[in-house]
Amino acid sequence: MTEKWRIIELQEKGAYLNMGIDNAIMDGVKSGTSDPTIRFYTWKPPAVSIGCFQSMRDEVNVETCKKNGIDLVRRLTGGGAVYHDREVTYSIIGSADMFPSGIIESYRQICGYIIYGLSILGINSTFAPINDIVVEGKKISGNAQTRREGVLLQHGTVIYDFEPEKMFGVLNISKEKISDKMIKSAKDRVTSVLEHSNVSMGELHLALLRGFCKGRDYYIGTLSAEEEHAALNYSTEKYSSDSWNFSR
Amino acid sequence: MEASFAYKVPGGKLIKIRLNYGSTIENINILGDFFIHPESSIQKLEARLTGLQIDKTEDEFAAIIEEVRRSEGAEMIGVDPKSIAHAIKMAIKNDGEVENH
Secondary structure, X not given: XXXXXXXXXXXXXXXXXXXXXXXHHHHHHHHOOOOOEEEEEEEOOOEEEEOOOOOHHHHEOHHHHHHOOOEEEEOOOOOOOEEEOOEEEEEEEEEHHHOOOOHXXXXXXXXXXXXXXXXXXXXXXXXXXXXXXXXXXXXXXXXXXXXXXXXXXXXXXXXXXXXXHHHHHHEOOOHHHOOHHHHHHHHXXXXXXXXXXXXXXXXXXXXXXXXXHOOOOXXXXXXXXXXXXXXXXXXXXXXXXXXXXXXX | OEEEEEEEOOOOOEEEEEEXXXXXXXXXXXXXXXXXXXXXXXXXXXXXXXOOEOOOOHHHHHHHHHHHHHHHOOEEEOOOHHHHHHHHHHHHHOOOOOOEO
16 A cells, blocks of 8 residues: 655744644644655754653753744653754655554664655765664764654754764753863764765755655645644643653 | 662663662662663553652562563563663662762
8 A cells, every 4th residue: 555645845944843843743644634645844043852751851941942042842752952053954754564563663664764865965874773863873863753643753863064062962961061072072972964065954954855755656745724723722732841841 | 868870771872770779669760762662661660660669679670670561561662671770789789879880
């Protein structure tokens, strides 16, 4: 059985709405009112998302973020804290039976679309289990997955431009510890699209779109009015609330 | 007494245990960048560990965690019952000292 996928092209949204939209599409796929969907997005203002098992205050310098207008949000998915700025995020949401049943295998398959997309830009990357994609051993993409009531959601980021100084300012590392050595060590472990290919963020988006769409029956679509409404509701009631974001 | 301990599972993810205890665990949070499917299993696990005597061995804690994992049909990625049990015991042994390994 082939199913038609909806593609939602790159949109710039705030953290709460971005997470609300993923949640609303999951609900729609579960109830059969939404087609399986791949969407691409960026974050404005920049934001930090944390994994669902993390503690916000442990991971994030909350005061610095508030002072600098950086949003904070807890994801539905596990994994680590991510500073979202100068990167392209994707989410893929479909019935779980459309993907390999093994979790690592499904990461491998979905990360394969990103690896193909990056190859279009001349970047040779590989899957690094559990949930990363690396270029010459350095992380360029982190990914996180959840499966709920028969629906799989995976979202992840592809780093367009890596700015460790900014990242260390918002993640919870005391200023004294932000040494040159640490920044150098981060640069030894993390890379970016710009380090390997002189392309625009738009070109990265198009390459990822091609990676995700290859061999797939798809159409370019938008959110339905019901999804918009549900996403907004999630954004105001759940993802912007302290009771969710600071629950652990 | 309050204690916490962070433990990087070899080849896996980071677990951070934060707990209050006397002779038993009064409350516990299992934090970190690991994955557990379904995610709601973590609350079941924390509830099951609450009230347990702290003098249980690491193997005894691991067996209880495994029992919850099985009853929830949970899949753990980057973490396992043994490593969670290890982090719990280390947190208790450390008597409130925060360490990172």
